[in-house]
Amino acid sequence: MGMGTRNVDARLAASIGQLEEPVIPDFQALQDVPKGGVLFALPALLVTGLLKYSENFFKLSKGYYGLDSLLIILAFIALVRVKSIESLRYSAPGEWGKLIGLDRIPEVRTLRSKIKQLTQDEGPQQWSEALCKEWMQSAPEQASILYIDGHVRVYNGQQTKLPRHHVARQKLCLRATTDYWVNAMDGQPFMVINKAVDPGMIKVIENDILPQLEKRLPTFVNAEELKSDPLLHRFTLVCDRESYSPPFFKRMKAQRVACLTYHKYPGENWPEEEFLPYAVTLSSGEQTQLNLAERGHCLSNGLWVREIRKLSQKGHQTSIIGTDYRSEMIPLAVAMFARWSQENFFKYCREHFGLDKLVDYCIEPVSESVKVVNPEYRRLDSQIRSSQGKLNRLLARFATLTLDAPIEPDKVEPFLQKKTICQEEIEAFQVQIKTLKEKRKQTPHYLKVKDLPEEEQFQQLSTKSKHFIDTIKMIAYRAETAMANLLRETLSRPDEVRSLLRAIYSSEADLIPDHEQGTLTVKLHHLANRSYDVAIQKLCDELNSTETKFPRTNLRMIFKLGSK
Incomplete structure (x- = not known):
């Protein structure tokens, strides 16, 4: 016994x-x-x-x-x-x-x-959903601003060959799954969604996270308030630069969801005279002073957003853009910089709660309708990138080939020969890249899992x-x-x-x-x-x-x- x-x-x-x-x-x-x-x-x-x-x-x-x-x-x-x-x-x-x-x-x-x-049926998912709703309803002040980020969970086992993901903390592409977490400003978790095949943050938000939030979030503003104020939002999503997409911001604005993220293309620095010091209280309770400035900004699709910049002591400007048109500037800046609480949550849970540990060694089939990058497309794209890198180095070398010595036949001939060889190599790479690009253009970018070659087939870890x-x-x-x-x-x-x-x-x-x-x-x-x-x-x-x-x-x- x-x-x-x-x-x-x-x-x-x-x-x-x-x-x-x-x-x-x-x-x-x-x-x-x-x-x-x-x-x-x-x-x-x-x-x-x-x-x-x-x-x-x-x-x-x-x-x-x-x-x-x-x-x-x-x-x-x-x-x-x-x-x-x-x-x-x-x-x-x-x-x-x-x-x-x-x-x-x-x-x-x-x-x-x-x-x-x-865990034979949908019990774990339903239990988690019920708890998430309970947490959000009991603390609406935490649920009004939600932080979304993906955590890449590396898999080193041999049960299946998972797709490769870029692991930022290791600066490598490794076989892994991605967990998308939704947290409060202080880092407390609300929910998690696992993706063996990562379609990207924007698709996960629109297809998986937002439908669940609609069912669980408390009502912050009623229909009459939304109707009377076209710029009023229901709640705010805070993400990193992966969520930067003007069309995405526009779709979220239509659903009365505010987005807050870093500007991916901030452009030139603003004059330092625009920045003023503000006393702020960070999400951790720490009181500090931030040099902030704000402008309106028109994105490429014509959507007007608020752009807030923070000036560091060394002169670096951090640009934030958001579609929250009603909040004050300081709370928005504090909310964006509180995103590190979610990163701290990942780090703490990896170290202390075994966040990346396997629960079991079971695998299960991936939905056949899930699309993944075509292995042939990836191979061609890799060859193009490699050839383009070599071409760039040759062009740089070709530009540095100059004849500094006096023009004499015994020195001009070797110089011309060297330059001719370099030019021929450049032309060969240009032809090669053009051919590869034509092949890539004719190759489907994505394939359904069921259409993958047999040697590329994979299953997902037990979810x-x-x-x-x-x-x-x-x-x-x-x-x-x-x-x-x-x-x-x-x-x-x-x-x-x-x-x-x-x-x-x-x-x-x-x-x-x-x-x-x-x-x-x-x-x-x-x-x-x-x-x-x-x-x-x-x-x-x-x-x-x-x-x-x-x-x-x-x-x-x-x-x-x-x-x-």
């Missing part, structure tokens, strides 16, 4: 299908429970929605573990920085079991089978299990962020707040259940740095005010700080 097993009767009953209900958590009085501090995160996890709606979208067959126990343990392992389910092989299952009131957690093989069972685990990681990140917001003001160095939370999650704690009083006391051991005691005590007070009960028990959780 595995290491740490104590409840033998229930496990035997579960093994033969005689256990009608999952085992109810039964906490024992224990001291020095490893990672017991992660229980401090349970109230935040429950408020964030870990168990909300789960019964509506997931069904487990009869067994020893309940759905709530599985979801809680998956959230706990994310918070204590166990990067993958496979890593649980090297952890004591009995110690983990103490955190959820059971004798032990499932073996990795069992846990994988449970996840597979939960449902990845979406399920990504949703749990989103919940864990949002819960950690909520706790960080509680603690930030109590620390002399607010940037250490997440480090403190990681230390709390990994610390030992004593568990003291009192079934007569209906309480479960979690007593966290003092951390190495006692200066954190004030912050932790405030956290305990806030958590105790929630009067959280451990799921499927009548035990009200009490959080304390103290040594043995």
